[in-house]
Amino acid sequence: MSPQAAPRGARIMAWLVVTITAALVVLGLGWYGFSVEVHQRIWRDIAERPSGPMSFRFLLQPTMAFIAALHDGIQDAKVHRVPYLRAILRDSIERGDRLREGLFATARIILLGIGMDAIYQWRAIGNFYPGEALLITFLLAVLPYLLLRGPISLIARRFVHSSNGAR
Secondary structure: OOOOOOOHHHHHHHHHHHHHHHHHHHHHHHHHOOOHHHHHHHHHHHHHHHHOOOOOHHHHHHHHHHHHHHHHHHHHHHOOOOOHHHHHHHOOOOHHHHHHHHHHHHHHHHHHHHHHHHHHHHHHHOOOOHHHHHHHHHHHHHHHHHHHHHHHHHHHHHHHHHHHHOO
16 A cells, blocks of 8 residues: 555544654653663563463454454455565565554554553552553553564465465
8 A cells, every 4th residue: 555545544544643653752762761760660560461461462463463464464365465574674665664564553453552551560560651651551552563474474375375276
């Protein structure tokens, strides 16, 4: 999907994600800075989250990312596109458009993840750490999408080609 072909709602949501992400980065650095103590707290808090309240999001967000990757990977297979991560890493011409596609596909998941992590932090920690919210969202929503879309496309290609040959 080209950026121009994306529905208006998807474009707005993508811009919202970019704006919120930038704001959270600025807030996190402004409130807490980045030191060894902050680095240690982030990883300690992250290690404790799967066993804390709202642990269902450790299944929900990757599942949603998988569904988005499944849809987009199958579409990539149908039009014979280079696998997603490979295109991002190696094709400087396609990189921007492919990253925008990924942002359009995961924008809702990212917003949900940031919201869920903010609620978790207020409930479990009693504070809000913007950098941690972004990191958790990246690990649970964006990373699975990045890692799964290409392999799904490669697997789907076998089925797309075999169904085309059967006709």
